[in-house]
Amino acid sequence: MSRLALVDCNNFFCSCERVFDPSLIGVPVVVLSNNDGCIISRSEEAKALGIPMGAPWHEQKEVIRKHGVRVFSSNYTLYGDMSARVMSILRDEVGVMEVYSIDEAFLELEEDFGLEEARKLRSKVLRWTGIPVCIGIGETKMLAKLANRHAKKNRERTGGVFEIRKGEGAEKLMAEVGCEALWGVGKNLARRLAGLGINTALDFKRAEPRQIRKSLGVVGERMLREMNGTRCLELEEMPPDRKGVMASRSFGAPVEALEELEEALANHVARASEKVRRFGLWATRVDVFLQTNRFRKGEPQYCPGAGVDLDEPVQATANLMGIAGKLLQRIYRVGYRYKKVGVMLGGLVNESCLQPALEFGGIRKEPRVDIDRIVDRINRRLGDRKNPVITRGSMGVSKIKMKGEGSGEAVKARGWRMKSGMRSRAYTTNWSQLAQAG
């Protein structure tokens, strides 16, 4: 019976800061989003003070001052490097793994990898990098995620490592977990489940598949099977020679206006580029295509495509949108009723393949990627794939769904200028910014 482990770095950004600044040990620490706007990572001490995840910094200034909370601007240079170290240690351990995000990875476990091995792996990562992780083991991604949550919530008892095994123990644990804590179940879905009388993870696990399928569709049914130990979500390993990532969707009704096509394309680019970044890849080619509905006889048909090879590898949503937008304008013709628009990001390369147009081994930094990482992170945390909290429009303007607001409510973000007054140093990537020892 195969099992998966979810390895999740604890309070990752705060932990990274702590590795290089011993004065942060034992004190509350928070890390802010790119514009120094919101709190996106909290140390355990900061959580204990009741500082909420995602809270605007300025609203917490009083608590921060009173308790001497140490505040940092986000330092993605550092976090990226530390993440690569953690992932490389994990990769040495297992044959197959999926890097799920900057601080999470799923590992395919060998038969003989048990709790003892998990504990050893945890302490190896901690010793080698200084980053504490929790490890949850289960037969499916959802169960591994649930096990990880349990390991994290009961760190003293579990030592940060937990395995969900079939049986009473597992059911007892599930009875104490609300549905909204399950992977992929957002607030909305949890509300719908509650409407069916399904409140806990155990209720969900025991639910009637037909009922779940009827009210939640195939996705819900898949989740139900995952909860019962049948793997439906496979590891997304992206082989290095992966050809590309495509994102497209047919319109419900034919579309004629360029603006509408641009808006849809922007969404596709955002999704495709998120995926590319998730695997630490860069695109070196962008293709855009348009299709009319070939089944509508008598309507003029037009199915053009255009692509461009990029001089420099790109992974930033805004930059890819710019490129895709130009391609779309080049192929767009008035007078057709379009059914589909799509984008393909191709020629994917990873960091080691980046063109050495670099000085001294440094990778030329592509502007704006940091913002994308934040957006990816927030969407992964607070939204789900179908309902991202932050969506990007075609003109680089973002719609941010605020708490309690309808989906149509748009908030214009004023320019993406970065504030980062409290950024720590590039301890691991810049000779002039190393940590100092007396």
Place this chain on the structure above:
Amino acid sequence: MEVDSPVPFAKRKSLKLPLFSAKVQAGFPSPADDHLERSIDLNEELVRNPASTFFVRVKGDSMRDAGIHTGDILVVDRSLTPSDRRIVVAMIDGEFTVKRFRTLEGKVFLEAANERFPRIELSGDQELVIWGVVAFVIHQAR
């Protein structure tokens, strides 16, 4: 020069390939192929374990007599286990310090290599104090 993007050592294989490589001639391998050499990469020597290796800049002269001076770069490998007389980076009073790790009569100390600095006895969990073991010291000769 600023390098402001993550550059994991593990992936930074910027090894230069040799310029000479005998063309394959039907049937006869060139004797030169046996002597193919790559150019030297200092990382191979100094960074044995990229995932656990960090660089730390020395500030101060507490390790002067061990030949470690202000401005030197310590190559710290956190995968190494400290043992008696190894030089380590430790965390004392919220700061990093470089000292010699000593185990004497069941006790653990951090020792400077400079008579002006007192020996520090470590009590409690040493894993919480020792940040990493110094594998190499890079010192500019001048």
